[in-house]
Every structure is written in C-alpha cells, then in structure tokens.
Amino acid sequence: METVITTDKLTKRFGSFVAASELSFEVHRGEIFGFLGANGAGKTTAMRMLCGLLTPSSGKARIAGFDIYHETEKIKRNIGYMSQKFSLYDDLTVSENIRFYAGIYGMSIPAIKQKTKELLEELQLVNEAKTLVRELPLGWKQKLAFSVSIVHDPEIVFLDEPTGGVDPVTRRQFWDLIYAAADKGVTIFVTTHYMDEAEYCNRVSIMVDGVIAALDSPAGLKHQYGNQSMEDVFYELARKAKRGE
Amino acid sequence: MITIDKLTKTYNKGQVLAIKDVSLEVKRGELFGLIGPDGAGKTTIFRILTTLLLADKGTATVNGCDVVKDYVKIRNNVGYMPGRFSLYQDLTIEENLNFFATVFGTSIRENYDLIKDIYIQIEPFKDRRAGKLSGGMKQKLALCCALIHKPAVLFLDEPTTGVDVVSRKEFWEMLARLKAEGITIMVSTPYMDEANRCDRIALIQKGQILSVDTPAGIVGQFPVDLYAVHSANTHKLLREVRNYPGTDSCFAFGDALHVTFKGGAAGAHEAGAGPAGLTNYLRERGLADVGMEKIPPGVEDCFIQLLKS
Numbered sequence: 001m002e003t004v005i006t007t008d009k010l011t012k013r014f015g016s017f018v019a020a021s022e023l024s025f026e027v028h029r030g031e032i033f034g035f036l037g038a039n040g041a042g043k044t045t046a047m048r049m050l051c052g053l054l055t056p057s058s059g060k061a062r063i064a065g066f067d068i069y070h071e072t073e074k075i076k077r078n079i080g081y082m083s084q085k086f087s088l089y090d091d092l093t094v095s096e097n098i099r100f101y102a103g104i105y106g107m108s109i110p111a112i113k114q115k116t117k118e119l120l121e122e123l124q125l126v127n128e129a130k131t132l133v134r135e136l137p138l139g140w141k142q143k144l145a146f147s148v149s150i151v152h153d154p155e156i157v158f159l160d161e162p163t164g165g166v167d168p169v170t171r172r173q174f175w176d177l178i179y180a181a182a183d184k185g186v187t188i189f190v191t192t193h194y195m196d197e198a199e200y201c202n203r204v205s206i207m208v209d210g211v212i213a214a215l216d217s218p219a220g221l222k223h224q225y226g227n228q229s230m231e232d233v234f235y236e237l238a239r240k241a242k243r244g245e
Numbered sequence: 246m247i248t249i250d251k252l253t254k255t256y257n258k259g260q261v262l263a264i265k266d267v268s269l270e271v272k273r274g275e276l277f278g279l280i281g282p283d284g285a286g287k288t289t290i291f292r293i294l295t296t297l298l299l300a301d302k303g304t305a306t307v308n309g310c311d312v313v314k315d316y317v318k319i320r321n322n323v324g325y326m327p328g329r330f331s332l333y334q335d336l337t338i339e340e341n342l343n344f345f346a347t348v349f350g351t352s353i354r355e356n357y358d359l360i361k362d363i364y365i366q367i368e369p370f371k372d373r374r375a376g377k378l379s380g381g382m383k384q385k386l387a388l389c390c391a392l393i394h395k396p397a398v399l400f401l402d403e404p405t406t407g408v409d410v411v412s413r414k415e416f417w418e419m420l421a422r423l424k425a426e427g428i429t430i431m432v433s434t435p436y437m438d439e440a441n442r443c444d445r446i447a448l449i450q451k452g453q454i455l456s457v458d459t460p461a462g463i464v465g466q467f468p469v470d471l472y473a474v475h476s477a478n479t480h481k482l483l484r485e486v487r488n489y490p491g492t493d494s495c496f497a498f499g500d501a502l503h504v505t506f507k508g509g510a511a512g513a514h515e516a517g518a519g520p521a522g523l524t525n526y527l528r529e530r531g532l533a534d535v536g537m538e539k540i541p542p543g544v545e546d547c548f549i550q551l552l553k554s
Contacts, residue, residue, distance in 0.1 A: 231410060
C-alpha cells in the first residue's frame with residue numbers, strides 16, 4: 001500500500017514540556033484515518049507539524065512525499081484543511097468563496113472557471129452561485145466548506161472537528177462526502193469528539209499525554225481492549241492521562 | 246422555576262428567525278436539557294432568560310420574576326455560563342473568582358462549599374492566567390464563577406462542546422452533584438448522548454421545539470420498529486440498504502446501521518419487503534455476513550425521526 005504520511009519519532013518540545021513525543025505512524029492513500037485524543041493530549045501540535053505550520057524539535061516525517069523540515073511550502077500546496085470554526089467567508093458568495101480558495105492555491109483562471117462550474121453542479125448549488133454564504137443552511141455550508149478544502153485536488157485533507165455542533169442528519173451526510181472523497185483516492189485525516197464517527201474510520205489513533213497510546217482499526221481496538229464501543233476504548237485510555245491538560 | 250410562554254425572537258429587522266412560539270416549563274430542582282444543533286435557537290433562549298436580550302413576543306419568568314420588569318432581581322439570582330469563554334483572560338484563576346464573588350457581594354469563603362469539589366481540581370493552578378488554561382480547566386473555572394453567588398438557577402450554554410469524552414463525563418457528574426444541592430439547572434448540548442443525563446429534555450431545531458419529555462418518554466414515542474444492521478463492510482452495506490425498496494430510513498450509527506422499514510409492522514412480514522426480505526436482498530448483492538436485530542431507539546434516533554416529519 002502506498003503511504004502518504006510517514007512519521008518517525010516525530011517530537012515537539014516547548015521548553016521542558018514535550019507536547020508530542022516520538023510519534024511514529026503511517027497513513028495510506030485513500031485511507032480515512034481518525035486522529036483522536038483527549039483535550040491537551042497533543043493533537044493540535046501534531047496536526048500543525050503535519051501541515052507544515054510548526055517545525056518539529058526532532059524526528060522525521062514526509063507528507064505527500066515532501067520533507068516536513070525543508071519542503072513545508074510544497075506540503076501546504078498538496079494538502080487541504082478544514083475546521084468547523086473557520087472555513088468560509090460569510091460575506092462572500094458561493095462562487096466567490098470557491099474562486100478565493102482556488103486562487104490561494106494558485107490555480108489558473110480557466111482552471112478555476114472550470115472547477116467552479118463542476119463544483120456547483122456536483123453540490124447542486126448552481127442556482128445559489130451568487131448567494132452569500134451566510135444565507136445558506138448549515139448543511140450546505142458544510143458541504144461547500146469540504147469541497148473548497150479539496151478544490152486543488154490535494155493528496156491529503158486534514159479535517160479538524162468538521163462536524164462539531166451539526167445536526168445528526170447533516171453530520172451523517174457529511175460523512176457520505178468523506179467516503180466519496182476517499183473513494184477517489186483522497187486521504188482523509190480527521191479529528192472528532194463524536195466517538196460514533198471514530199467507527200467510520202479505517203484506522204484510528206488515540207493520543208494520551210503526547211504519545212500515541214493505541215493505533216488500529218476500530219474493530220481491532222475494541223477487540224484489543226475488550227470493549228463494546230470506541231467510546232469505551234477511548235475512555236479507558238484517556239482517563240489514564242496524567243498531564244494537567 | 247422557569248416558565249416560557251410563546252417566545253419569539255428575530256434578528257436583522259425580522260429577517261432571521263431565531264425562535265418561534267417557544268413554550269416551556271422547568272420545575273424547581275430539575276436538570277433540564279435543551280438538545281439541538283448549532284443555529285437551533287438554544288443561545289437565544291438562554292440570553293432572553295438571563296435578561297441579556299429582549300424577545301419580540303411572548304413572556305418568560307425565572308424564579309417568579311419577569312425577565313423584562315424584574316431583570317435586576319434575576320441577575321442577582323442566576324448563574325450563567327455562556328457558550329463562548331467569557332472570563333477575563335488576563336486575570337488569574339483566583340482573581341477571576343474573586344472578581345465574580347465581589348460583584349455579587351459575596352466572598353469565595355462564604356460559598357466555598359458549593360464550588361469546593363470543582364475548585365480543588367484547578368486550585369493548584371490558581372495563579373495561572375485564565376487565557377493560558379486548557380479547555381477543560383477553563384470550563385471548570387467558568388462553572389465556579391457562575392456558582393460563586395449560590396444562584397437559584399444555573400444556565401449552562403453548551404458547556405461540553407469541543408470537550409473530550411472524559412471531561413464530558415466528569416462535567417455531567419458535577420452537574421448531578423449541583424442538582425443534589427437543590428440548584429435548578431438548564432443546560433444545552435449538541436451531543437444527543439448527553440440527553441440521558443437530564444431529568445427532562447426539549448429537542449429543538451430551527452427555532453422550534455420538536456418534543457419535550459423525559460428521555461425515556463421521548464424514546465417511547467418512537468413510532469416504528471428500529472433495527473440495527475451490521476456487516477464488516479459498513480460502507481457497502483450503507484449503499485445497499487439505502488437501495489433496498491423496503492427501506493424507509495437508514496443512518497450510520499457507529500459500527501451499525503439503524504434502519505426503519507416502510508409499512509411499519511404490516512410490511513415486516515411480506516416477502517421481499519420489510520426486515521425479512523432485507524437479508525436475502527443483501528446476500529444476493531454479495532453481503533453474506535449481515536447481522537440484524539431489533540433494538541430500542543436512542544434520543545438521536547428520535548431526533549432524526551422528528552426532523553423527517
């Protein structure tokens with residue numbers, strides 16, 4: 001299997017505090033990889049390193065084939081990122097948001113035009129192209145936010161709690177989009193606090209106190225810890241956390 | 246303890262409807278949950294009840310006081326923990342708590358018993374600035390500050406959003422202890438699994454109440470039989486079950502699908518329809534390892550069902 005993320009003892013220290021300690025794992029092409037952890041376990045630090053936004057203290061990593069120390073700009077061009085908190089500009093229209101993100105990623109004007117047309121059709125938003133994003137229902141916004149995060153056809157997309165606060169139906173529709181993107185070969189790296197969503201991932205890692213405490217398929221983890229659900233597995237691992245958050 | 250009568254609130258000169266004709270009653274000593282997604286109108290209800298926002302129409306009282314006429318009395322008698330962290334980031338833990346105690350004319354010592362269980366967990370860091378705290382610690386400090394004047398009613402707007410499973414469990418245990426002290430609590434959450442921790446809940450979506458009852462009562466109103474369907478290949482299973490002509494609704498729930506069938510109980514026994522026909526249908530399409538059982542619905546199943554109707 002082709003790997004798109006490889007890390008080897010990736011570590012980040014802030015002074016004497018080791019935020020992320022010797023993370024070693026691989027993520028395969030087209031995989032949905034769930035990156036879980038308690039608050040303060042070091043998830044954000046790890047994500048920031050993987051996205052080329054934070055220089056590691058030690059260890060190695062390659063993201064989409066690029067070195068995490070020397071090729072961060074190439075990494076940024078080859079990944080997408082979406083968070084629940086901030087993704088779209090409310091005071092821009094649907095097509096302006098697409099154009100903005102595509103432009104940021106350096107796509108040519110003809111390519112942007114073509115992509116906008118495709119996306120609007122795919123999302124069934126043709127009639128809403130000139131609607132301000134703030135006027136869209138939350139579910140449509142979510143879909144649009146996800147689509148613009150992969151507008152430049154990245155190898156990997158990082159989703160940081162993409163479904164927080166979303167209603168139960170929209171949350172599940174969002175996972176349909178994730179599945180569809182993964183089927184096309186986009187690698188999905190996702191964090192979530194919904195433990196039922198951890199079950200939708202191919203593999204899941206759980207960080208506790210800066211280290212990866214467990215990594216396997218949801219079925220494998222449940223078997224290993226003798227638990228009924230991912231929530232039980234997570235609870236068992238995360239409650240052992242000693243770090244004062 | 247709290248009465249809400251046909252509250253309506255719009256924003257942007259009437260263009261955006263936040264809540265419409267919302268009526269509710271919360272009894273003294275009750276732990277009451279407002280369950281719904283972002284944009285449902287939960288925060289608007291909290292802000293009206295805590296006298297920070299005026300409704301367009303309707304009335305509400307808290308502890309017998311009108312939210313418009315008696316707003317000063319209400320402010321002295323309620324604790325409010327807003328969804329967004331609203332303490333002073335550049336004051337320390339202890340300074341924040343002292344500040345809120347002083348504003349309400351009391352002292353940390355006077356009501357220490359009430360906050361003790363929570364405060365001792367953050368006390369080792371009492372000289373740390375609030376802005377430098379982790380999510381879980383901020384949440385505990387905010388709860389202490391909302392409690393320091395021993396309020397009769399506690400309003401908690403999404404206290405567990407973005408908080409991990411362990412901290413969420415701890416937080417609900419704290420709420421159970423406060424309830425035992427006799428404090429009436431109104432709490433909102435987007436996490437459906439937390440609904441079971443409440444005495445009664447209101448399911449809310451797009452500014453309207455879908456249902457109000459005990460969690461058991463809500464679940465009891467689920468109108469049809471619900472089945473859990475498993476297979477090792479959940480993704481393929483989801484596609485095929487959706488294509489099955491007898492399927493009414495099908496949603497992923499963790500490692501299973503929750504499925505309802507058309508025609509209710511009648512359809513259940515017809516060949517080629519209902520749950521009886523599904524296993525065959527799936528086997529013909531290459532899913533041989535399918536398991537299926539009838540299950541009791543959860544609050545999230547009910548919410549999805551109510552959204553549909």
